Amino acid sequence: MGMSSSTFVGTLVLVLLIQAKGQPGFISIDCGAEAGANYTEPSLHINLGTIASEEISTHTQQQLRSLRSFPEGKRNCYKINITRGSKYLIRTLFLYGNYDGRNMSPQFDLHLGANLWNTVTIRNASITQSNEIIHVPLLDFIQICLVNTGNGTPFITAIELRTLKNDTYVTKSGSLERYLRCNLGSNTAYRYSADVYDRLWYTCDFEEDWTPLNASIPDDSFVDNDFKPGATIMSTAVTPANGSAPLVISWEPQDETDEFYVYMHFTELQVLTGNQTRQFNITMNGKLWYENCSPQYMSVSTIYSPPGGSGKEIKFSLERTENSTLPPIINAIEIYKVKQFHQSDTFQGDVDAITSIKSVYAVTRDWEGDPCAPAAYLWDGLNCSYQGIESPRITTLNLSSSRLHGKIFPSISNLTMLEILDLSNNSLNGEIPDFLSQLQHLKIFVDQNPYLCEADQCNKKKNKKHKSIATPIIASVGGVLILLVVVAAILWTAKRRNAKALMLKKDQSAISPQYTEQNDSSLRFQKQIYSYSDIVKITNNFTTIVGKGGFGTVYLGYIEDTPVAVKMLSPSSVHGYQQFQAEVKLLMRVHHKNLTSLVGYCDEGTNKGLVYEYMANGNLQEHLSGNRSKRNFFSWEKRLRIAVDAASGLEYLQNGCKPPIFHRDVKSTNILLNEHLHAKLSDFGLSKAVLTDGGTHVSTVIAGTPGYLDPEYYLTSRLTEKSDVYSFGVVLLEIITGQPVIAKNEEKSHISEWVRSLIGKGDINAIVDSRLEGEFDSNSVWKAVEIATACVSPNPNRRPIISVVVSELKESFATELARTKHRRTDTSDSVKQVAMNLNTEYLPQAR
Numbered sequence: 001m002g003m004s005s006s007t008f009v010g011t012l013v014l015v016l017l018i019q020a021k022g023q024p025g026f027i028s029i030d031c032g033a034e035a036g037a038n039y040t041e042p043s044l045h046i047n048l049g050t051i052a053s054e055e056i057s058t059h060t061q062q063q064l065r066s067l068r069s070f071p072e073g074k075r076n077c078y079k080i081n082i083t084r085g086s087k088y089l090i091r092t093l094f095l096y097g098n099y100d101g102r103n104m105s106p107q108f109d110l111h112l113g114a115n116l117w118n119t120v121t122i123r124n125a126s127i128t129q130s131n132e133i134i135h136v137p138l139l140d141f142i143q144i145c146l147v148n149t150g151n152g153t154p155f156i157t158a159i160e161l162r163t164l165k166n167d168t169y170v171t172k173s174g175s176l177e178r179y180l181r182c183n184l185g186s187n188t189a190y191r192y193s194a195d196v197y198d199r200l201w202y203t204c205d206f207e208e209d210w211t212p213l214n215a216s217i218p219d220d221s222f223v224d225n226d227f228k229p230g231a232t233i234m235s236t237a238v239t240p241a242n243g244s245a246p247l248v249i250s251w252e253p254q255d256e257t258d259e260f261y262v263y264m265h266f267t268e269l270q271v272l273t274g275n276q277t278r279q280f281n282i283t284m285n286g287k288l289w290y291e292n293c294s295p296q297y298m299s300v301s302t303i304y305s306p307p308g309g310s311g312k313e314i315k316f317s318l319e320r321t322e323n324s325t326l327p328p329i330i331n332a333i334e335i336y337k338v339k340q341f342h343q344s345d346t347f348q349g350d351v352d353a354i355t356s357i358k359s360v361y362a363v364t365r366d367w368e369g370d371p372c373a374p375a376a377y378l379w380d381g382l383n384c385s386y387q388g389i390e391s392p393r394i395t396t397l398n399l400s401s402s403r404l405h406g407k408i409f410p411s412i413s414n415l416t417m418l419e420i421l422d423l424s425n426n427s428l429n430g431e432i433p434d435f436l437s438q439l440q441h442l443k444i445f446v447d448q449n450p451y452l453c454e455a456d457q458c459n460k461k462k463n464k465k466h467k468s469i470a471t472p473i474i475a476s477v478g479g480v481l482i483l484l485v486v487v488a489a490i491l492w493t494a495k496r497r498n499a500k501a502l503m504l505k506k507d508q509s510a511i512s513p514q515y516t517e518q519n520d521s522s523l524r525f526q527k528q529i530y531s532y533s534d535i536v537k538i539t540n541n542f543t544t545i546v547g548k549g550g551f552g553t554v555y556l557g558y559i560e561d562t563p564v565a566v567k568m569l570s571p572s573s574v575h576g577y578q579q580f581q582a583e584v585k586l587l588m589r590v591h592h593k594n595l596t597s598l599v600g601y602c603d604e605g606t607n608k609g610l611v612y613e614y615m616a617n618g619n620l621q622e623h624l625s626g627n628r629s630k631r632n633f634f635s636w637e638k639r640l641r642i643a644v645d646a647a648s649g650l651e652y653l654q655n656g657c658k659p660p661i662f663h664r665d666v667k668s669t670n671i672l673l674n675e676h677l678h679a680k681l682s683d684f685g686l687s688k689a690v691l692t693d694g695g696t697h698v699s700t701v702i703a704g705t706p707g708y709l710d711p712e713y714y715l716t717s718r719l720t721e722k723s724d725v726y727s728f729g730v731v732l733l734e735i736i737t738g739q740p741v742i743a744k745n746e747e748k749s750h751i752s753e754w755v756r757s758l759i760g761k762g763d764i765n766a767i768v769d770s771r772l773e774g775e776f777d778s779n780s781v782w783k784a785v786e787i788a789t790a791c792v793s794p795n796p797n798r799r800p801i802i803s804v805v806v807s808e809l810k811e812s813f814a815t816e817l818a819r820t821k822h823r824r825t826d827t828s829d830s831v832k833q834v835a836m837n838l839n840t841e842y843l844p845q846a847r
């Protein structure tokens with residue numbers, strides 16, 4: 001017969017006017033219906049296209065009388081709520097009808113969510129074309145998109161969804177696209193209500209020499225199966241005209257690798273006498289497919305196993321067995337092509353969040369369909385990570401210059417993999433909200449929003465603004481103990497003089513940090529460039545993950561038995577590369593015992609990685625939150641030591657480097673601890689070497705982590721040395737209190753507000769981490785609290801410079817050490833154990 005897919009013409013004669021709506025499990029969308037039309041599905045998401053109804057306006061089926069066309073936009077989509085995990089028959093209908101009078105049959109793509117479903121080619125303006133697919137959606141909605149490929153304006157007439165039974169049409173993998181569905185032996189096409197699932201049953205023009213058979217099957221005596229082809233469909237059949245010849249059904253797929261699933265439905269149409277038998281074997285491409293098939297009278301058997309099949313030609317042959325007195329028959333056949341949708345839809349939480357962001361800000365961009373996929377249709381202003389078969393995740397949201405008004409909207413915090421958030425050049429107001437702190441990988445950019453003053457000319461306005469859009473942090477300034485501030489200020493003025501002297505001295509020696517071989521244990525290796533295969537060897541093929549950062553995964557590795565941490569940049573990381581470069585550049589240049597040191601790096605195509613010294617004890621935050629070890633939290637002495645370490649690292653960046661370096665992302669997760677619990681600052685991805693033009697600040701795009709971000713920097717975009725001091729102050733408060741930086745569901749949610757509210761009461765025990773159980777020198781703690789609160793002062797001028805912070809912390813440390821030394825002597829512990837020479841151990845050293 002040689003019926004190929006291109007020569008086959010199925011004729012759909014719609015004899016039944018179907019009001020499918022109202023039938024359970026049916027969703028029908030008349031795409032051309034006027035808004036508010038009675039039977040338009042409410043779950044319809046629509047971009048208003050052009051409604052036309054010329055030639056087709058008299059069609060017997062109401063939904064075929066009009067269509068919707070999409071002259072604007074590249075991709076236009078219908079978003080339809082469904083039940084995830086259920087099996088659906090999804091159908092689109094297209095009836096061109098020369099609605100635009102151009103007589104040019106358009107061609108365009110049809111997408112199902114993130115995947116190309118089919119290319120729609122209109123061949124005959126007056127024939128309704130349909131695409132059907134049996135599909136199990138994995139999200140709570142499906143999106144059907146029409147994509148303009150430059151070959152005419154896309155349009156659509158109707159979309160229909162029908163629920164099928166879960167255990168029918170099961171595939172090993174993939175969805176099933178209708179290739180053929182034939183009601184054999186009939187000259188009438190059927191759908192609902194002849195078919196309860198509303199499948200379209202075509203009359204198929206086979207060229208074979210077949211004899212049609214028919215019988216009248218009363219519905220009530222008909223025995224159906226799960227496929228429910230229905231009595232009307234099954235009441236006709238075909239048999240070979242030559243009773244001894246086999247009945248052959250064959251076709252030539254366009255692509256040899258196409259895989260097909262075939263469902264044959266049989267019902268015996270005549271009452272067989274005692275010596276009559278109808279029995280046949282079915283072969284596929286010469287191999288036995290099913291043996292001794294004997295259809296039952298008035299009862300459906302569906303043969304669909306073994307599934308699958310592919311090749312240049314696919315040929316089913318129904319051959320009567322020797323004992324059979326009657327030739328083979330077949331009543332109906334369905335042929336489906338397996339459609340693999342390889343591209344996952346974007347993670348639903350991200351889709352929900354970005355959808356609500358779109359609606360809240362009334363984003364006017366061409367945001368249609370799946371946000372991330374296919375990648376060619378990525379929404380403008382977004383970037384995503386695509387990890388194999390996993391759902392893409394949104395990693396960048398750039399809404400700069402989008403005329404956004406109002407506050408930063410909470411749904412943003414539901415984009416949990418967000419790395420870059422750019423809200424610059426909008427009319428946003430209010431503060432950077434706390435909820436952004438839930439985004440672990442986030443760097444924010446909020447520049448040139450309104451009421452923000454760049455230059456001196458609006459100082460007055462700026463002050464006013466401070467009042468009007470004051471953040472909770474700023475609003476609580478009034479509550480600070482003035483006395484404390486005054487005392488502290490006097491203290492620092494004195495210290496600052498010393499610090500200045502120190503800096504001068506440094507300047508004279510013209511420090512320009514360079515890498516030199518040192519006998520520091522962390523620097524046993526020369527910094528070097530590794531190949532990717534080296535990295536694979538070092539990490540033993542990435543066996544042990546020790547962390548996940550914003551821009552990649554950190555693995556444990558070994559270089560000659562010395563552990564190292566290898567941070568691999570995830571290839572999809574958008575800004576990762578810039579930060580990678582920034583970090584390599586910076587760490588190549590600077591070295592200090594309180595900065596994590598770079599052993600080497602790998603920069604081979606998309607394989608980019610940094611090899612650091614291994615910090616065996618993780619980050620400070622893990623310890624403070626008790627995540628690392630429930631029992632072993634740090635003593636006050638250890639905490640102070642860590643604070644001094646971190647502050648020293650920061651001081652080195654600011655004072656020991658020329659030009660000074662602003663870290664811009666100081667936070668407790670960026671303070672790492674080695675096996676001796678020495679602390680080092682890490683993650684220099686956002687760091688900036690700042691050439692100040694004699695002034696004290698630079699204007700930059702704001703970057704940092706919510707909760708740690710200097711509010712003054714956020715408001716003015718003026719980056720000063722005090723911005724890092726602020727962030728360090730927040731870390732110090734964490735160290736003292738063991739509290740999260742931002743407490744959920746509390747009035748004084750930021751740690752600085754919380755501490756300030758307690759200072760007044762003078763009860764140090766209420767502030768300090770209760771897990772310390774009073775094991776500290778209270779003068780030492782008070783001093784640390786004073787330093788920390790001064791660091792987080794909203795007014796940068798009230799914040800101490802970093803060298804003062806270091807020396808004050810050392811004093812606090814010395815006070816505590818005196819206590820523990822005393823106590824240990826008492827308990828006859830070895831003094832040696834704790835003895836530290838402060839002067840040498842903690843003198844800020846520029847190298």
Ligand SMILES: *[C@@H]1O[C@H](CO)[C@@H](O)[C@H](O)[C@H]1NC(C)=O
Pocket residue numbers: 038039
């Ligand atoms: C909508 O259609 C139903 C039946 O299809 C009809 O009973 C009802 O009156 C119609 N409603 C409107 C508002 O036209």
Ligand SMILES: *[C@@H]1O[C@H](CO)[C@@H](O)[C@H](O)[C@H]1NC(C)=O
Pocket residue numbers: 042043044081
């Ligand atoms: C579709 O589902 C979403 C999320 O559950 C809901 O917000 C929306 O209102 C639904 N749309 C319709 C038309 O029912």
Ligand SMILES: *[C@@H]1O[C@H](CO)[C@@H](O)[C@H](O)[C@H]1NC(C)=O
Pocket residue numbers: 084085086087164165166
């Ligand atoms: C089909 O399977 C899905 C997921 O397992 C389930 O939610 C749904 O209820 C099932 N439907 C039927 C008809 O069994």
Ligand SMILES: *[C@@H]1O[C@H](CO)[C@@H](O)[C@H](O)[C@H]1NC(C)=O
Pocket residue numbers: 124125126127
């Ligand atoms: C389109 O289909 C109609 C009805 O089947 C037929 O009469 C007409 O000749 C076809 N037109 C073309 C151009 O094939």
Ligand SMILES: *[C@@H]1O[C@H](CO)[C@@H](O)[C@H](O)[C@H]1NC(C)=O
Pocket residue numbers: 213214215
């Ligand atoms: C059934 O077959 C008979 C001949 O065998 C024919 O006359 C009749 O038209 C057929 N009926 C249908 C509905 O095809």
Ligand SMILES: *[C@@H]1O[C@H](CO)[C@@H](O)[C@H](O)[C@H]1NC(C)=O
Pocket residue numbers: 242243244245246
């Ligand atoms: C009928 O089919 C048989 C077997 O294929 C063949 O031998 C015979 O010639 C055919 N008869 C006619 C009349 O075509």
Ligand SMILES: *[C@@H]1O[C@H](CO)[C@@H](O)[C@H](O)[C@H]1NC(C)=O
Pocket residue numbers: 273274275276
């Ligand atoms: C079948 O059986 C009937 C009687 O039951 C008989 O008349 C007929 O000849 C038999 N036919 C064959 C082919 O054996």
Ligand SMILES: *[C@@H]1O[C@H](CO)[C@@H](O)[C@H](O)[C@H]1NC(C)=O
Pocket residue numbers: 281288291292319320321322
């Ligand atoms: C039908 O299949 C059976 C079992 O494999 C086999 O014995 C028989 O020869 C087959 N008959 C024909 C006509 O192929």
Ligand SMILES: *[C@@H]1O[C@H](CO)[C@@H](O)[C@H](O)[C@H]1NC(C)=O
Pocket residue numbers: 321323
């Ligand atoms: C055919 O009939 C004979 C005799 O009735 C029987 O022995 C044999 O098993 C039958 N063959 C098949 C394949 O049913």
Ligand SMILES: *[C@@H]1O[C@H](CO)[C@@H](O)[C@H](O)[C@H]1NC(C)=O
Pocket residue numbers: 352353356410411414
């Ligand atoms: C954000 O996520 C939370 C928790 O998953 C959910 O309750 C909330 O509805 C989401 N909000 C939006 C706007 O998506």
Ligand SMILES: *[C@@H]1O[C@H](CO)[C@@H](O)[C@H](O)[C@H]1NC(C)=O
Pocket residue numbers: 398399400420422445
């Ligand atoms: C955001 O988009 C604007 C304009 O499209 C661009 O200038 C800016 O660099 C982007 N921001 C980021 C962080 O990439």
Ligand SMILES: *[C@@H]1O[C@H](CO)[C@@H](O)[C@H](O)[C@H]1NC(C)=O
Pocket residue numbers: 382383384571572573574
């Ligand atoms: C998205 O990220 C990829 C790599 O991560 C980059 O090549 C691409 O330019 C980015 N696209 C946009 C629109 O920023």
